[in-house]
Amino acid sequence: MKLLRIISSVKPENGGPINAAREIDTLLAAQGHRVDVLTLDAEIAVDYPGTIHFMGPSRYGYGLNGNIRVWLEENARHYDFFIINGLWQYHGFAARQVLNKLGRPYIVYTHGMLDPWFKHAYPLKHLKKWLYWPWGEYRVLRDAKRVVFTSEEEQIRARQSFWLYRANETITAYGTCSPPPEGARLAQRFVDAHPELNGKRVVLFLSRIHEKKGCDHLLLAFAHVAAQDERLHLVMAGPDQGAWVQALQAQAVQLGIAHRVTWPGMLQGEAKWGAFYASEVFSLPSHQENFGVVVAEALACGKPVLISNKVNIWREIEKDVVGFVSDDTVAGAVQNLEHWLGLDPTQYTAMSERAKACFSERFHIRRGAQRLLEIVRECLP
Numbered sequence: 001m002k003l004l005r006i007i008s009s010v011k012p013e014n015g016g017p018i019n020a021a022r023e024i025d026t027l028l029a030a031q032g033h034r035v036d037v038l039t040l041d042a043e044i045a046v047d048y049p050g051t052i053h054f055m056g057p058s059r060y061g062y063g064l065n066g067n068i069r070v071w072l073e074e075n076a077r078h079y080d081f082f083i084i085n086g087l088w089q090y091h092g093f094a095a096r097q098v099l100n101k102l103g104r105p106y107i108v109y110t111h112g113m114l115d116p117w118f119k120h121a122y123p124l125k126h127l128k129k130w131l132y133w134p135w136g137e138y139r140v141l142r143d144a145k146r147v148v149f150t151s152e153e154e155q156i157r158a159r160q161s162f163w164l165y166r167a168n169e170t171i172t173a174y175g176t177c178s179p180p181p182e183g184a185r186l187a188q189r190f191v192d193a194h195p196e197l198n199g200k201r202v203v204l205f206l207s208r209i210h211e212k213k214g215c216d217h218l219l220l221a222f223a224h225v226a227a228q229d230e231r232l233h234l235v236m237a238g239p240d241q242g243a244w245v246q247a248l249q250a251q252a253v254q255l256g257i258a259h260r261v262t263w264p265g266m267l268q269g270e271a272k273w274g275a276f277y278a279s280e281v282f283s284l285p286s287h288q289e290n291f292g293v294v295v296a297e298a299l300a301c302g303k304p305v306l307i308s309n310k311v312n313i314w315r316e317i318e319k320d321v322v323g324f325v326s327d328d329t330v331a332g333a334v335q336n337l338e339h340w341l342g343l344d345p346t347q348y349t350a351m352s353e354r355a356k357a358c359f360s361e362r363f364h365i366r367r368g369a370q371r372l373l374e375i376v377r378e379c380l381p
Contacts, residue, residue, distance in 0.1 A: 002034045003376070004079040006106075008063050008089035010039045010046050013208075013239040013266055017085050017111045020293055020365065023177045025049050027369040036079075038072070040065050040091055063090040072098040081376050082106035084144070087113040087137050088129065096140045105379050107146040109172075112290020114158035117310065121212070121287070126161075133162055141167045145379035150174040150291040153312040172371040175296040175363030180270070183277040183301065190274030194262050197278060200233035203337070204279035204303075206267065206294050207286075209240045214285035214308065214328055215248055221285070221333035223255040228341055232260065237275055239266040276301040281340050285326075285333040286310055296363035302352040304343075306336035313363075320358040322351060 005025070010018050025035040029049040037048060040063040042056035053075075058065040068091060076082075082099055084092050084106055092108065099106050119126035129137075141147050147167035149155040155169055180186060191197045203222065207213050215236065222234045234257070236248070245263060252258040267275050276282070282298035282305045289311040296313075298305050305323035307314055314325045324339040326332030343351065 001081070001373075001376070002036075002079050003028075003081050003083060004036050004038055004076075005050075005083045005085060006038045006068075006091050006095045007085040008040050008091050010037060010041055010048070010052060011044065012046075012268065013241070017109070020174065020176065020368070021085060022048060023365045024369045024372060026177075027366060028373070031369075033373075038068060038091070040068065040089065058090070062088075065090055065094075069094045069098055073102075076102050076104055079104075081380065083372075084108045084140070086111050087140070092140045093136055096143055100143055105145045107148055107375060107379065108141060108144045109148045109150075110141075110154070110158060110290075111150075112154055112288065112312070114161045115154070115288050115290065116157055116160040117212070117288035119161055130162070134164060138162070138164055138166070141165075144168065146170045146375055148172050148375065151312045151316075153315065154290055157312070170375060172375065173362075173367035174291050174293075175359070175365050175368055176293050176300065177365045179273050179276065179297065179300045183273075186270055186274035187277035188274075190271060190278045193271070193274075194235075194264060196262060197233055197235070199231065201229060201231045202279040202281075203232065203234045204237065204275055204282050204298070205235065205284065206237040206272065206275060206282070206297075207284060208242075209236070209238045209244050209248070210242045211244065212287045213238075213289075214287055214333065215244070216251060217285050217328070217330045217333045218283055219248060219251055219255060219257070219261070220330045221337055222261075223257045224330075224334045225337045225341060226257055226260060234261045235264065235275060235279065236261060237264050237267050237272075272297075273301070276303060279303055281306060282323075283333070283336070284308070284311060285328055285336070287328045296359055299355040299359040299363065302356045304340060304348070304351045304355055306333070306340060308332060316358070316362055320354055320362075322355040322358045 026049045036050040037052045040058040043054040055065050055067040147169050149171050252261045282303045285308045292311045295305050308328035310328045317323050318325050324336040326335045
């Protein structure tokens with residue numbers, strides 16, 4: 001089967017969608033399928049199992065780009081099926097128009113972009129989206145063979161953003177691949193690169209540095225519990241997409257914890273896995289999180305997770321007892337840290353083992369690849 005994935009950006013620093021897509025498409029390629037990518041980006045160096053067709057540069061934040069429409073009209077006949085990843089960019093609008101005209105089927109992964117948190121956090125942006133919604137994304141979803149959600153929580157919340165909503169909904173498995181097995185070596189390499197971590201109990205945050213991730217709440221919570229153990233150390237890893245790191249570092253200074261916080265920037269490959277293995281616990285106190293691939297990555301490394309109930313897989317985390325869940329507040333982040341600190345070694349080891357089992361049973365990316373093929377075959381005549 002030959003599939004075309006249509007996505008606004010393939011830059012790894014833009015978060016989970018393209019990274020999870022790469023892992024799924026690698027598995028599909030190993031099974032003999034072909035998945036190419038069509039993107040609004042200008043050409044960049046990206047490792048991918050299929051061919052990437054770069055249509056950029058694109059204009060404005062919306063990604064306006066006539067090249068994508070022309071390319072699809074000329075090349076859509078070469079593909080069996082189409083996957084649109086993400087909303088609110090020109091790629092979905094153009095793809096829907098061309099594919100409908102040609103009578104070609106497509107599905108849409110929303111990736112949490114219909115979460116009602118956004119309309120409360122950014123009311124002016126939501127009003128702008130409302131002006132666009134009836135003739136734009138509403139029709140992209142309405143005409144899709146399936147609108148794909150990565151959890152039941154995401155599906156439920158997506159219905160709450162716009163009263164004009166029509167979609168043939170389905171839920172997929174999602175997650176990430178198995179981590180490299182040489183955990184001790186990778187952890188040591190990460191500690192060698194950041195010697196201030198030697199002998200420390202590391203709390204790891206690894207995601208985009210963005211206001212929706214609750215980074216400021218985590219700093220406040222860490223300051224609250226830091227006196228309980230002088231070995232506690234916080235690692236705040238991720239790309240600074242909102243130009244927020246400087247303000248957060250100033251906050252750490254004011255809280256008196258700057259010497260106990262490390263900012264390694266964006267981590268990829270062995271450095272990323274080394275950070276997971278070197279940590280004792282993973283924290284993501286987000287205000288909104290569609291799935292949280294990084295949560296699955298932490299579980300895969302046997303690390304308990306401390307998350308908010310705005311991370312859409314919180315029910316699974318709570319059910320499998322592989323971490324602690326709280327409100328997306330400072331008090332909630334403190335509560336999670338204190339619950340973790342209250343574990344004795346036996347309890348921690350048991351939770352770590354459950355974390356690995358939870359990943360294998362729920363969040364291994366092979367399930368996401370299998371489910372994608374099932375959905376595509378359901379949609380083909």
